[in-house]
Amino acid sequence: MNFDKKKLESELPSFFPALLDELYLHGHVPTLVGGAVRDFFLFGSPGKDWDVELSHETIAFNKDQWKQLGKDLGRFGKVTFLPYEIIRLEAEGFQLEFSPPRKEHFEEDKNHHSNFTAEFLFKLPFEEAVLRRDFTINAMGFRFKSKKEIEHLDPLEGLRHLREKVLHFAGPDFGKDPVRFLRAHRFAEKYHFQFSPELKNVLDHMKVEGFTPNYLWTEMQKSQNPMGFLVRMLREKEHHPNMRLPLDASVLPKLPDVKKVLSDPKRHEAWIIALEWTEIPFESWREYFSVGSDTARRLARWAQSSKTFQKVLPETFHGEFEEVRDTANFELLFDWYFTTKQLLQKNPDLPLMKMIEDYLPDWIHLYRFEAVKDVKHIDPPFRAKYQVWNLCQRL
Template identity: 30%
Template sequence: MPNTALPGETPRPDPLDGTASSSSPSTAPAELTDAQKAAITGLFGSIDTIATELGDLFAAAGHELALVGGPVRDALLGREVHDLDLTTDAVPQTILKLIDGWADAVWTVGIDFGTVGLRKGGYQLEITTYRSESYQPKSRKPEVDYGSSLYEDLVRRDFTVNAMAVHLPGREFIDPFGGLSDLRERRLRTPGRPEDSFSDDPLRIMRAIRFAAQLGFTLAPEVKAAAADMADRLRIVSAERIRDELTKLMVSPDPRVGIEHMVDLGIASCVLPEIPKLRLEIDEHHRHKDVYEHSLTVLDQAIDLEKQRDMKPDLVLRLAALLHDVGKPKTRAFESGGRVTFHHHEVVGASMTKSRLSALRFSKDVVADVSRLVALHLRFHGYGKGEWTDSAVRRYARDAGHLLERLHVLTRADCTTRNRRKAAALSRAYDDIEHRIERLAEEEELNKIRPDLDGNEIQEILGIKPGPMIGKAYRYMLELRLEHGPMDKADAIAELRKWAEEQGEL
């Protein structure tokens, strides 16, 4: 989990104690305590030379320049700063002239939006002309207007904690909207009315949810209310931008918080409509309040298992944990005696997952992997007390392929029963199958299983030309390999000839 402790919450001096910065509409330097000044100075560290040189370049040309947004926020939170965002009154063409010969590399892919990217001394920087973005009611692309002052730029930013700046080269700290105080309170507010902020860029609704999960912030009441009222505006935002915010949310320290906000505020209906539909869908074991709560618990337990297994935050695994039961509402059936069933919900759920993630423009690999995990998540429940043959274990591992480790985690996480005896039995059973897979892998190189005869050998033995029959024979020999393990060459040839005779090929 990233270090989001403010300086005052460690033994070092607390720059957030003392007078808060002015919340009046002015970019005059805020009154800072000595500790706060030290924290601002600490923003720079290894970028001191870069910041000074760049600030001097712009000042000499009569232009303003300020470090702004995420880097300022993250430094005050004690989080590591990697990339630098700056803002200026200079237009993009002027920016290009000023950094010509100074930057190690320059790119202009964002120049239509007023942004020039560059690399200097191992750091990536983006310099953006003072601007505001807004969407027309039915537009999916923002309209960008250049501003003339830093205040105009800051007031149109998403949240107060991102509307703080440090002026260069003088290093004055600028906080016109009380962002420093909001950092201290772990509170998310907007510089102006949240309705105006969300109207300017509806994606900010998703960003608010993501910050809650990523940084542990609470949403101010007016922010919650505006997000709920304006959630439908997210439909004009491109799927790619929604996907990127959802990805950041899912790999955050506490994605459950974000998902709950999305559902409670009606945002999920525009992004992941399958999730709120899980509410009140009592599962077949009658052990959970509803499938929605069960799915969030599985997500939490998958994250715990990630940590236990020294895995990095895994987008594919977490999406699979969240979506593994999305097929239940469509497959719910009532049987005699009041029993509720969800037959084949894993098959239906895999199809639904594929459709939803594709609509959100996730990569083909992510779509395929998450859908496959959803399809496989019930496979283990036929294992019982270890009655599976070695061939069944081989198939389980082979079907999972490169997703085997994730399937292990997902299957274990899917056990949310409060019956300790049952939970212990399931855990022992999965310990057993994992051990058997490891043993078979050592003995047979399970992940490299091939038939005992390859395609060329099959063609030569049967005396047939390349064609569909070679593939059919290959698959038959693979099934024999999975069922019985390795065979010697003579037995494999005999089995192949016997099969070919039954097919009328000999």
């Protein structure tokens, strides 16, 4: 996990050399920052969603000059001006967001995501500019000093933390933004990172009652593992009595464009399982999921049964077949086993095996062992049950 300049250059879009010329013409020095740098070290590619910080050695930030820069960038693609002086450029499938370095001054008596005023400073040193970012792993940069000279900037040791799989806050104001509480748990769940002791202490003392439905659902969507994220949040709720998770139907009027938040139909089946697993009835959200009613009910039943088998171990079903087959829990196990098979047959990408491995590890081999095929000696009505019973004897 080292900086490979040639690899980075191979990932740059075709328009990038001309874009650098334009930025240099305006006197700017561009630095690729944030998630693109992190992902380059993690996955070998910066992706196509970039944050670029533009510094300037000789002039102060000027709105007119900045607006002119945005207009000039229009020759490369579609330009949009966003809040906090962000210029978004969409070109060749890439999305680049340019911004000046800034300091954020928080209002002490407020507790929400935008409780700060921004001060834009072209000459702000990188090691100061990154203090506003969330985590050290997102506080690295690739500075394009020239077309041939690219410098890896890492004043907060983000690369070391990335190697160690540790999340650590970038600056002293981390705890003033409640959304960062969600992001910390999203990153920990998504990348299997641990919190540094210092970050854990900050998270334990954060004011987290200010979550809006939009931010919570958006972070869950980004987590790619909604059940793991929800389980984390419910666990944290025990330590934060004032934390309210806006997940029931009462938040729908407050959630802007919920269909945009729940934008990936491929994940909707996993969402239903996640909601039911955490005892939030999916029926409240049913109209927002692109899943048929029969499949939705089967998913909900699977989640409810799975929770039962967190407490019921395979040893429960050890014994003579005739004694085990008619017990209530075995009937439930039989249904759970074949429901799993049916759901995976319909959608092989559904992460049921991963969920079982993570939350029901005692049961994972029920699905990894091959069912016995010689069942001719069993009465036909009981042959499928016998196969499941036989699997249990091997667990």
